[in-house]
Amino acid sequence: DQQVKQNSPSLSVQEGRISILNCDYTNSMFDYFLWYKKYPAEGPTFLISISSIKDKNEDGRFTVFLNKSAKHLSLHIVPSQPGDSAVYFCAARANYGGATNKLIFGTGTLLAVQP
Amino acid sequence: DTAVSQTPKYLVTQMGNDKSIKCEQNLGHDTMYWYKQDSKKFLKIMFSYNNKELIINETVPNRFSPKSPDKAHLNLHINSLELGDSAVYFCASSQDGIGETTEAFFGQGTRLTVV
Numbered sequence: 001d002q003q004v005k006q007n008s009p010s011l012s013v014q015e016g017r018i019s020i021l022n023c024d025y026t027n028s029m030f031d032y033f034l035w036y037k038k039y040p041a042e043g044p045t046f047l048i049s050i051s052s053i054k055d056k057n058e059d060g061r062f063t064v065f066l067n068k069s070a071k072h073l074s075l076h077i078v079p080s081q082p083g084d085s086a087v088y089f090c091a092a093r094a095n096y097g098g099a100t101n102k103l104i105f106g107t108g109t110l111l112a113v114q115p
Numbered sequence: 116d117t118a119v120s121q122t123p124k125y126l127v128t129q130m131g132n133d134k135s136i137k138c139e140q141n142l143g144h145d146t147m148y149w150y151k152q153d154s155k156k157f158l159k160i161m162f163s164y165n166n167k168e169l170i171i172n173e174t175v176p177n178r179f180s181p182k183s184p185d186k187a188h189l190n191l192h193i194n195s196l197e198l199g200d201s202a203v204y205f206c207a208s209s210q211d212g213i214g215e216t217t218e219a220f221f222g223q224g225t226r227l228t229v230v
Contacts, residue, residue, distance in 0.1 A: 036221075042223055043207075043221030043223045043224050044221045049218060087156075089158060102160050102163060103160065105157070107156055
């Protein structure tokens with residue numbers, strides 16, 4: 001049962017244009033959402049996050065939008081750069097109560113930014 | 116100065132062997148994790164330790180045994196390795212807390228190949 005879904009395995013965008021990566025989730029108890037970026041042979045690195053009480057968070061070229069009613073979030077990268085080419089994972093936090101959380105990841109979207 | 120480091124980066128071993136993967140974090144975090152990324156690129160949590168105490172134990176064969184000698188280390192020992200154990204294993208850490216919005220920091224991964 002996949003609670004976090006990234007239905008697009010890959011996306012190709014021209015340099016300078018906008019990249020939009022999408023993510024859907026099924027568990028309404030998720031309270032926090034994160035995007036990770038992963039280069040080959042490296043571990044995922046944190047990119048940006050959003051709390052479930054917000055609908056938008058912006059950090060430089062990266063903006064994450066959250067639509068709770070649709071259980072959907074998206075990551076916008078503008079302008080896209082060749083160095084952004086990587087696999088992007090969407091993750092949702094499930095709180096176990098108290099101080100323990102776990103992240104549930106989507107399967108990732110491979111973004112290729114063409115020069 | 117690596118925040119989360121795991122060794123080895125590559126591990127090739129025969130079926131039936133016992134092997135260990137080590138993980139250390141120098142971030143002062145209280146919580147450490149092991150994630151597994153399988154052949155379908157699905158990144159899934161295996162274990163979580165908070166202050167050396169096992170908190171999360173997903174449905175993982177008991178051939179996998181995590182050990183946390185102190186809160187900066189979380190090692191993964193695997194007995195009687197099977198072909199299906201081949202995957203990339205990621206260690207991660209985070210500073211969890213009630214109401215805190217924190218991200219997990221990942222190691223570079225250990226690619227385990229069982230032949």
